[in-house]
Amino acid sequence: MGKVINIPPQSGTAFLLNKGELLKVSCPLGEQVADMTAHNALDKMEFLSNGKTLDFEETLRLTQGSKLYSNQSNPMLEIVEDTCGLHDFLLAPCCKQTMKHFYNIDGECPTCADNLQNALEKYNIERALIPTAFNIFMNVQIAEDMTISVQKPIAKPGDFVVFKACMDLIIGLTACSAGASNGYSFKNIEYSIDKVTAGV
Amino acid sequence: MGKVINIPPQSGTAFLLNKGELLKVSCPLGEQVADMTAHNALDKMEFLSNGKTLDFEETLRLTQGSKLYSNQSNPMLEIVEDTCGLHDFLLAPCCKQTMKHFYNIDGECPTCADNLQNALEKYNIERALIPTAFNIFMNVQIAEDMTISVQKPIAKPGDFVVFKACMDLIIGLTACSAGASNGYSFKNIEYSIDKVTAGV
Numbered sequence: 001m002g003k004v005i006n007i008p009p010q011s012g013t014a015f016l017l018n019k020g021e022l023l024k025v026s027c028p029l030g031e032q033v034a035d036m037t038a039h040n041a042l043d044k045m046e047f048l049s050n051g052k053t054l055d056f057e058e059t060l061r062l063t064q065g066s067k068l069y070s071n072q073s074n075p076m077l078e079i080v081e082d083t084c085g086l087h088d089f090l091l092a093p094c095c096k097q098t099m100k101h102f103y104n105i106d107g108e109c110p111t112c113a114d115n116l117q118n119a120l121e122k123y124n125i126e127r128a129l130i131p132t133a134f135n136i137f138m139n140v141q142i143a144e145d146m147t148i149s150v151q152k153p154i155a156k157p158g159d160f161v162v163f164k165a166c167m168d169l170i171i172g173l174t175a176c177s178a179g180a181s182n183g184y185s186f187k188n189i190e191y192s193i194d195k196v197t198a199g200v
Numbered sequence: 201m202g203k204v205i206n207i208p209p210q211s212g213t214a215f216l217l218n219k220g221e222l223l224k225v226s227c228p229l230g231e232q233v234a235d236m237t238a239h240n241a242l243d244k245m246e247f248l249s250n251g252k253t254l255d256f257e258e259t260l261r262l263t264q265g266s267k268l269y270s271n272q273s274n275p276m277l278e279i280v281e282d283t284c285g286l287h288d289f290l291l292a293p294c295c296k297q298t299m300k301h302f303y304n305i306d307g308e309c310p311t312c313a314d315n316l317q318n319a320l321e322k323y324n325i326e327r328a329l330i331p332t333a334f335n336i337f338m339n340v341q342i343a344e345d346m347t348i349s350v351q352k353p354i355a356k357p358g359d360f361v362v363f364k365a366c367m368d369l370i371i372g373l374t375a376c377s378a379g380a381s382n383g384y385s386f387k388n389i390e391y392s393i394d395k396v397t398a399g400v
Contacts, residue, residue: 045326045328045329046328047328049292049332050250050251050290050332051250051290051291051292051293051331051332052292052332054290054291054292054348055290055291055292055298056301058347058348058349059345059346059347059348060342060346060347060348061345061346061347071292071328072328073295073296073297073298090250090251090254090255090290091251091254091255092249092251092252092254092255092271093251095273096273097273098255098256098273101256126245128245128246128247128271128272129245131251132249132250132251132252142260142342142346145259145261146259146260146261146342147258147259147260147261148254148258148259148260149258
């Protein structure tokens with residue numbers, strides 16, 4: 001893998017990931033969620049779709065072997081390695097209204113939605129085109145009555161997921177800012193990119 | 201309620217629904233899904249979001265009392281009456297790739313994605329801005345291992361849902377074209393609109 005880059009707590013970044021390249025996202029301290037978005041680098045109107053992915057993969061438990069699909073029904077990313085096995089693709093990135101709704105925070109505070117928007121601005125991706133993210137390490141439980149609860153991630157220190165890009169992508173990636181998602185402690189996220197040297 | 205309008209099997213339509221108006225969607229023959237989308241009539245970049253809705257409502261079982269939220273975290277529609285109680289907000293509208301993936305159909309065939317696109321064209325809403333629909337009467341079951349299965353709707357003949365518009369909306373609505381969603385028989389959907397005469 002390439003150089004390890006740090007995403008400080010409650011912040012976000014964006015970068016290009018070329019077709020065939022591998023993206024490793026890790027959770028050095030454990031129990032920390034990373035919201036990930038993807039847009040087709042050649043057509044920003046094509047982006048990650050939880051609806052298409054859940055339809056085609058027929059499971060809420062997306063892990064090694066699963067593909068993440070776009071709103072145009074194309075595979076964008078494939079999970080090729082996953083030491084954690086528990087992620088979420090139901091819930092939208094936390095935003096100011098989330099902070100008000102769940103935490104009664106009225107003022108300024110970091111959110112994944114704002115961090116993604118700020119990071120994706122350099123690629124001219126506007127807020128409305130930021131989809132529901134793939135929430136790496138997020139522990140969302142569905143009860144028997146179908147109620148949804150956000151619980152502390154099961155990710156241990158050093159757990160990681162490796163994604164392979166199925167097309168040229170613009171990736172947005174955060175260290176999530178919502179307390180309940182991270183066991184009420186905000187930690188960093190690390191990532192690295194590696195080119196596949198054979199067989200692509 | 202206003203005049204009852206028929207949506208023939210495997211087709212779709214689009215119309216305006218003003219703030220405070222009620223939309224009744226019914227299933228005259230039972231066991232038929234209707235995919236519904238919503239865009240803010242004054243800002244087409246604001247549209248229905250399953251991620252925001254599932255986050256704020258904290259359940260997969262959206263029924264009477266539930267609100268459907270936009271990608272900008274605003275309530276778009278409220279379910280004010282529901283005789284069925286079982287709908288889906290996980291799976292994207294069926295499209296050509298769905299027909300290939302699940303039914304091995306290669307050629308032309310009606311799909312909700314195409315029907316929504318054609319119907320929403322008159323409002324200048326492009327394909328990429330058509331979100332995962334709220335799938336009225338769709339019976340999507342989550343097994344204990346979190347696998348997803350599409351089953352025959354439990355909706356009986358005459359079952360209906362009434363939605364109240366929380367803002368001026370452009371609604372897209374189909375009689376769904378995917379076999380598995382409708383018990384392998386394609387039926388019509390009916391809708392009517394009524395103004396609220398007091399208390400709005």
